[in-house]
Amino acid sequence: MAAPQQHKHSHSGHSHGHSHHGHHHSHHSESSNIALAFWLNFGFALVEIVGGILTNSVAIIADAIHDLGDSLAIAFAWIASKVAAKQPTQHYSYGYRRWSLLSALISGLILLLGSAWVLSEAIPRLWQPQLPHVGGMFVLAILGVAVNGAAVLRLRGGKTQNEKVLSWHLLEDVLGWVAVLLGSVLMYFTGWAWLDPVLCIGFTLFILLNVLKSLRQTLALFLQVTPDPALQQRISAQLAELDFVKSIHHLHLWSLDGEQHVLTMHVEIATPIELERQLAYKQQIAEVLAPYQLSHTTVEFEISGEACRDAK
Secondary structure (H helix, E strand, O other), X not given: OHHHHHHHHHHHHHHHHHHHHHHHHHHXXXXXXXXXXXXXXXXXXHHHHHHHHHHOOHHHHHHXXXXXXXXXXXXXXXXXXXXXXXXXXXXXXXXXXXXXXXXXXXXXXHHHHHHHHHHHHHHHHOXXXXXXXXXXXXXXXXXXXXXXXXXXXXXXXXXXXXXXXXXXXXXXXXHHHHHHHHHHHHHHHHOOOOHHHHHHHHHHHHHXXXXXXXXXXXXXXXXXXXXXHHHHHHHHHHHXXXXXXXXXXXXXXXXXXXXXXXXEEEEEXXXXXXXXXXXXXXXXXXXXXXXXXXXXXXXXXXXXXXXOOOOO
8 A cells, every 4th residue: 555655756756857847947037028928918908998098999998908808817827827836835735736727717707807898888889880089099009019019029939838828819919909900091091980899899709709718628627627538548548558457447637727737546456466566567657657747646556356445
Protein backbone atom coordinates (compact mmCIF):
# COMPACT_ATOMS: atom_id res chain seq x y z
CA MET A 1 0.00 0.00 0.00
CA ALA A 2 2.71 2.49 0.94
CA ALA A 3 4.66 1.99 -2.26
CA PRO A 4 2.10 3.44 -4.72
CA GLN A 5 1.83 6.46 -2.46
CA GLN A 6 5.56 7.00 -2.75
CA HIS A 7 5.30 6.76 -6.52
CA LYS A 8 2.73 9.49 -6.54
CA HIS A 9 5.21 11.91 -5.05
CA SER A 10 8.14 10.87 -7.13
CA HIS A 11 6.19 11.10 -10.34
CA SER A 12 4.24 14.25 -9.67
CA GLY A 13 7.46 15.92 -8.62
CA HIS A 14 8.96 14.73 -11.85
CA SER A 15 6.23 16.13 -14.05
CA HIS A 16 6.12 19.39 -12.11
CA GLY A 17 9.68 19.80 -13.24
CA HIS A 18 8.41 19.43 -16.80
CA SER A 19 5.66 21.92 -16.70
CA HIS A 20 7.26 24.66 -14.64
CA HIS A 21 10.55 24.69 -16.45
CA GLY A 22 9.39 26.87 -19.29
CA HIS A 23 7.26 29.06 -17.03
CA HIS A 24 10.02 30.87 -15.23
CA HIS A 25 11.81 32.16 -18.31
CA SER A 26 8.73 33.68 -19.88
CA HIS A 27 6.81 34.52 -16.72
CA HIS A 28 8.16 38.04 -16.33
CA SER A 29 7.76 38.94 -19.99
CA GLU A 30 4.27 37.41 -20.00
CA SER A 31 3.33 39.56 -17.06
CA SER A 32 4.64 42.79 -18.56
CA ASN A 33 3.07 42.00 -21.96
CA ILE A 34 -0.28 41.34 -20.36
CA ALA A 35 0.04 44.48 -18.23
CA LEU A 36 0.70 46.63 -21.28
CA ALA A 37 -2.19 45.08 -23.21
CA PHE A 38 -4.44 45.73 -20.21
CA TRP A 39 -3.59 49.42 -19.83
CA LEU A 40 -3.83 50.06 -23.57
CA ASN A 41 -7.17 48.33 -23.76
CA PHE A 42 -8.70 49.67 -20.57
CA GLY A 43 -7.63 53.27 -21.18
CA PHE A 44 -8.93 53.08 -24.71
CA ALA A 45 -12.26 51.49 -23.70
CA LEU A 46 -12.91 54.52 -21.48
CA VAL A 47 -12.06 56.89 -24.34
CA GLU A 48 -14.46 54.93 -26.56
CA ILE A 49 -17.39 55.02 -24.16
CA VAL A 50 -17.08 58.82 -24.02
CA GLY A 51 -16.51 58.91 -27.80
CA GLY A 52 -19.51 56.66 -28.46
CA ILE A 53 -21.78 58.90 -26.42
CA LEU A 54 -20.43 62.11 -28.02
CA THR A 55 -20.65 60.77 -31.58
CA ASN A 56 -24.04 59.15 -30.79
CA SER A 57 -22.89 55.86 -32.30
CA VAL A 58 -24.13 52.55 -30.88
CA ALA A 59 -21.55 50.68 -32.97
CA ILE A 60 -18.78 52.48 -31.08
CA ILE A 61 -20.47 51.85 -27.73
CA ALA A 62 -20.74 48.15 -28.65
CA ASP A 63 -17.06 48.07 -29.45
CA ALA A 64 -16.36 49.90 -26.19
CA ILE A 65 -18.20 47.16 -24.29
CA HIS A 66 -16.21 44.57 -26.25
CA ASP A 67 -12.95 46.34 -25.36
CA LEU A 68 -13.99 46.75 -21.76
CA GLY A 69 -14.84 43.05 -21.64
CA ASP A 70 -11.47 42.25 -23.14
CA SER A 71 -9.63 44.43 -20.67
CA LEU A 72 -11.49 42.73 -17.83
CA ALA A 73 -10.56 39.36 -19.30
CA ILE A 74 -6.97 40.59 -19.53
CA ALA A 75 -6.98 41.90 -15.95
CA PHE A 76 -8.39 38.62 -14.66
CA ALA A 77 -5.92 36.62 -16.75
CA TRP A 78 -3.12 38.78 -15.40
CA ILE A 79 -4.17 38.34 -11.75
CA ALA A 80 -4.94 34.66 -12.33
CA SER A 81 -1.52 34.06 -13.91
CA LYS A 82 0.08 35.59 -10.79
CA VAL A 83 -2.13 33.64 -8.38
CA ALA A 84 -1.93 30.41 -10.38
CA ALA A 85 1.87 30.45 -10.14
CA LYS A 86 1.73 30.29 -6.32
CA GLN A 87 2.92 27.08 -4.71
CA PRO A 88 0.32 24.62 -3.36
CA THR A 89 -0.53 24.96 0.33
CA GLN A 90 -2.19 22.57 2.75
CA HIS A 91 -5.45 24.32 2.08
CA TYR A 92 -5.05 24.47 -1.72
CA SER A 93 -3.36 21.12 -2.15
CA TYR A 94 -3.58 21.22 -5.95
CA GLY A 95 -2.25 24.76 -6.08
CA TYR A 96 -4.15 27.77 -7.39
CA ARG A 97 -4.59 26.88 -11.06
CA ARG A 98 -8.38 26.88 -10.87
CA TRP A 99 -8.43 30.60 -10.15
CA SER A 100 -7.87 31.21 -13.84
CA LEU A 101 -11.08 29.24 -14.53
CA LEU A 102 -12.92 31.44 -12.08
CA SER A 103 -11.64 34.54 -13.86
CA ALA A 104 -12.79 33.15 -17.22
CA LEU A 105 -16.24 32.55 -15.73
CA ILE A 106 -16.53 36.06 -14.27
CA SER A 107 -15.33 37.87 -17.39
CA GLY A 108 -17.67 35.74 -19.52
CA LEU A 109 -20.67 36.70 -17.38
CA ILE A 110 -19.72 40.40 -17.46
CA LEU A 111 -19.51 40.27 -21.26
CA LEU A 112 -22.92 38.57 -21.45
CA LEU A 113 -24.52 41.36 -19.40
CA GLY A 114 -22.73 44.07 -21.41
CA SER A 115 -23.82 42.52 -24.70
CA ALA A 116 -27.44 42.25 -23.58
CA TRP A 117 -27.43 45.93 -22.65
CA VAL A 118 -25.89 46.98 -25.98
CA LEU A 119 -28.51 44.98 -27.91
CA SER A 120 -31.29 46.65 -25.96
CA GLU A 121 -29.88 50.01 -27.06
CA ALA A 122 -29.20 49.08 -30.67
CA ILE A 123 -32.28 47.13 -31.75
CA PRO A 124 -34.78 50.02 -31.28
CA ARG A 125 -32.48 52.18 -33.45
CA LEU A 126 -33.15 49.97 -36.45
CA TRP A 127 -36.65 51.54 -36.60
CA GLN A 128 -35.52 55.08 -35.81
CA PRO A 129 -31.98 55.37 -37.13
CA GLN A 130 -30.03 58.40 -35.91
CA LEU A 131 -27.09 59.44 -38.01
CA PRO A 132 -24.01 59.47 -35.78
CA HIS A 133 -21.26 62.08 -35.95
CA VAL A 134 -19.38 60.40 -38.77
CA GLY A 135 -16.13 62.37 -38.55
CA GLY A 136 -15.75 61.54 -34.87
CA MET A 137 -16.44 57.88 -35.61
CA PHE A 138 -13.75 57.88 -38.28
CA VAL A 139 -11.13 59.37 -35.93
CA LEU A 140 -11.99 56.94 -33.13
CA ALA A 141 -11.84 54.00 -35.54
CA ILE A 142 -8.34 54.96 -36.70
CA LEU A 143 -7.26 55.23 -33.05
CA GLY A 144 -8.89 51.86 -32.36
CA VAL A 145 -6.98 50.11 -35.11
CA ALA A 146 -3.71 51.68 -33.90
CA VAL A 147 -4.11 50.96 -30.17
CA ASN A 148 -5.36 47.39 -30.53
CA GLY A 149 -2.87 46.72 -33.31
CA ALA A 150 -0.04 47.73 -30.95
CA ALA A 151 -1.37 45.41 -28.24
CA VAL A 152 -1.65 42.50 -30.71
CA LEU A 153 1.93 42.96 -31.86
CA ARG A 154 3.05 43.01 -28.25
CA LEU A 155 1.30 39.73 -27.36
CA ARG A 156 1.83 37.99 -30.69
CA GLY A 157 5.23 36.64 -29.69
CA GLY A 158 3.90 35.32 -26.38
CA LYS A 159 4.51 31.68 -25.53
CA THR A 160 1.81 31.04 -22.95
CA GLN A 161 -1.78 30.01 -23.57
CA ASN A 162 -2.86 33.17 -21.80
CA GLU A 163 -0.99 35.43 -24.20
CA LYS A 164 -2.16 33.51 -27.28
CA VAL A 165 -5.81 33.71 -26.27
CA LEU A 166 -5.50 37.41 -25.50
CA SER A 167 -3.83 38.18 -28.80
CA TRP A 168 -6.82 36.61 -30.57
CA HIS A 169 -9.17 38.76 -28.51
CA LEU A 170 -7.27 41.85 -29.55
CA LEU A 171 -7.14 40.82 -33.18
CA GLU A 172 -10.94 40.63 -33.12
CA ASP A 173 -10.94 44.17 -31.76
CA VAL A 174 -8.76 45.35 -34.63
CA LEU A 175 -11.18 43.80 -37.13
CA GLY A 176 -14.10 45.38 -35.29
CA TRP A 177 -12.49 48.78 -35.67
CA VAL A 178 -11.80 48.19 -39.34
CA ALA A 179 -15.55 47.56 -39.71
CA VAL A 180 -16.37 50.80 -37.85
CA LEU A 181 -13.91 52.62 -40.10
CA LEU A 182 -15.55 51.31 -43.28
CA GLY A 183 -19.00 51.95 -41.82
CA SER A 184 -18.19 55.57 -41.02
CA VAL A 185 -16.83 56.16 -44.54
CA LEU A 186 -19.96 54.58 -46.06
CA MET A 187 -22.28 56.62 -43.86
CA TYR A 188 -20.39 59.78 -44.76
CA PHE A 189 -21.01 59.23 -48.46
CA THR A 190 -24.50 57.67 -48.32
CA GLY A 191 -26.11 58.96 -45.13
CA TRP A 192 -27.35 55.42 -44.31
CA ALA A 193 -27.94 55.84 -40.59
CA TRP A 194 -29.16 52.24 -40.20
CA LEU A 195 -25.60 51.02 -40.79
CA ASP A 196 -24.67 52.04 -37.24
CA PRO A 197 -27.10 49.75 -35.35
CA VAL A 198 -26.54 46.96 -37.90
CA LEU A 199 -22.77 47.06 -37.28
CA CYS A 200 -23.44 47.17 -33.55
CA ILE A 201 -25.73 44.12 -33.59
CA GLY A 202 -23.22 42.27 -35.77
CA PHE A 203 -20.38 42.86 -33.27
CA THR A 204 -22.50 41.97 -30.31
CA LEU A 205 -23.72 38.67 -31.76
CA PHE A 206 -20.13 37.80 -32.63
CA ILE A 207 -19.04 38.53 -29.03
CA LEU A 208 -21.97 36.52 -27.64
CA LEU A 209 -21.10 33.53 -29.78
CA ASN A 210 -17.53 33.48 -28.46
CA VAL A 211 -18.53 34.13 -24.87
CA LEU A 212 -21.05 31.30 -24.87
CA LYS A 213 -18.47 28.93 -26.35
CA SER A 214 -15.86 29.77 -23.72
CA LEU A 215 -18.43 29.67 -20.90
CA ARG A 216 -19.39 26.17 -21.99
CA GLN A 217 -15.75 25.02 -21.81
CA THR A 218 -15.21 26.74 -18.45
CA LEU A 219 -18.29 25.16 -16.90
CA ALA A 220 -17.30 21.74 -18.25
CA LEU A 221 -13.89 22.06 -16.54
CA PHE A 222 -15.56 23.15 -13.31
CA LEU A 223 -17.75 20.05 -13.50
CA GLN A 224 -14.57 17.98 -13.93
CA VAL A 225 -15.50 16.71 -17.35
CA THR A 226 -12.57 14.87 -18.98
CA PRO A 227 -10.68 17.65 -20.79
CA ASP A 228 -9.70 15.36 -23.64
CA PRO A 229 -11.53 12.02 -24.03
CA ALA A 230 -9.16 10.96 -26.85
CA LEU A 231 -6.16 11.53 -24.56
CA GLN A 232 -7.80 9.45 -21.84
CA GLN A 233 -8.37 6.57 -24.30
CA ARG A 234 -4.80 6.81 -25.56
CA ILE A 235 -3.29 6.69 -22.06
CA SER A 236 -5.55 3.81 -21.11
CA ALA A 237 -4.70 1.84 -24.26
CA GLN A 238 -0.94 2.43 -23.89
CA LEU A 239 -0.93 1.30 -20.27
CA ALA A 240 -3.04 -1.76 -21.06
CA GLU A 241 -0.30 -2.87 -23.48
CA LEU A 242 2.28 -3.17 -20.67
CA ASP A 243 2.84 -6.89 -20.12
CA PHE A 244 2.34 -6.84 -16.33
CA VAL A 245 -1.00 -4.99 -16.46
CA LYS A 246 -4.03 -7.22 -16.16
CA SER A 247 -6.61 -4.43 -16.14
CA ILE A 248 -7.02 -0.73 -15.43
CA HIS A 249 -10.06 0.74 -13.72
CA HIS A 250 -11.09 3.93 -11.92
CA LEU A 251 -9.04 5.89 -14.41
CA HIS A 252 -9.94 9.55 -13.88
CA LEU A 253 -8.50 12.36 -15.97
CA TRP A 254 -9.58 15.90 -15.10
CA SER A 255 -8.11 19.33 -15.48
CA LEU A 256 -7.13 22.08 -13.08
CA ASP A 257 -7.39 24.88 -15.65
CA GLY A 258 -7.63 23.38 -19.14
CA GLU A 259 -3.84 23.12 -19.43
CA GLN A 260 -2.73 21.19 -16.34
CA HIS A 261 -4.30 17.76 -16.00
CA VAL A 262 -4.62 15.34 -13.11
CA LEU A 263 -4.73 11.54 -13.52
CA THR A 264 -5.58 8.85 -10.97
CA MET A 265 -6.09 5.14 -11.61
CA HIS A 266 -6.06 1.62 -10.20
CA VAL A 267 -3.81 -0.85 -12.01
CA GLU A 268 -4.41 -4.57 -11.48
CA ILE A 269 -1.22 -6.65 -11.63
CA ALA A 270 -1.37 -10.30 -12.62
CA THR A 271 0.16 -11.89 -9.46
CA PRO A 272 1.64 -10.76 -6.14
CA ILE A 273 5.00 -9.14 -6.90
CA GLU A 274 7.81 -8.21 -4.51
CA LEU A 275 8.46 -4.50 -4.01
CA GLU A 276 11.58 -4.26 -6.20
CA ARG A 277 9.60 -5.47 -9.19
CA GLN A 278 6.78 -3.07 -8.39
CA LEU A 279 9.30 -0.25 -8.55
CA ALA A 280 10.35 -1.34 -12.04
CA TYR A 281 6.68 -1.47 -13.07
CA LYS A 282 6.16 2.05 -11.79
CA GLN A 283 9.15 3.19 -13.81
CA GLN A 284 7.51 1.76 -16.92
CA ILE A 285 4.22 3.48 -16.15
CA ALA A 286 6.09 6.74 -15.55
CA GLU A 287 7.75 6.41 -18.98
CA VAL A 288 4.36 5.93 -20.68
CA LEU A 289 2.94 8.99 -18.88
CA ALA A 290 5.98 11.27 -19.25
CA PRO A 291 5.15 12.69 -22.72
CA TYR A 292 1.74 13.87 -21.50
CA GLN A 293 3.26 16.22 -18.90
CA LEU A 294 0.50 15.63 -16.36
CA SER A 295 0.59 17.83 -13.25
CA HIS A 296 -0.41 15.21 -10.70
CA THR A 297 -0.59 11.45 -11.09
CA THR A 298 -1.60 8.83 -8.56
CA VAL A 299 -1.31 5.14 -9.37
CA GLU A 300 -2.55 2.42 -7.10
CA PHE A 301 -1.49 -1.20 -7.68
CA GLU A 302 -3.95 -4.01 -6.95
CA ILE A 303 -3.06 -7.69 -6.86
CA SER A 304 -5.15 -10.01 -9.03
CA GLY A 305 -8.30 -10.96 -7.12
CA GLU A 306 -7.94 -8.20 -4.52
CA ALA A 307 -11.23 -6.47 -3.69
CA CYS A 308 -11.12 -2.92 -5.03
CA ARG A 309 -11.53 -0.38 -2.23
CA ASP A 310 -13.57 1.98 -4.41
CA ALA A 311 -15.84 -0.67 -5.94
CA LYS A 312 -19.40 0.22 -5.12
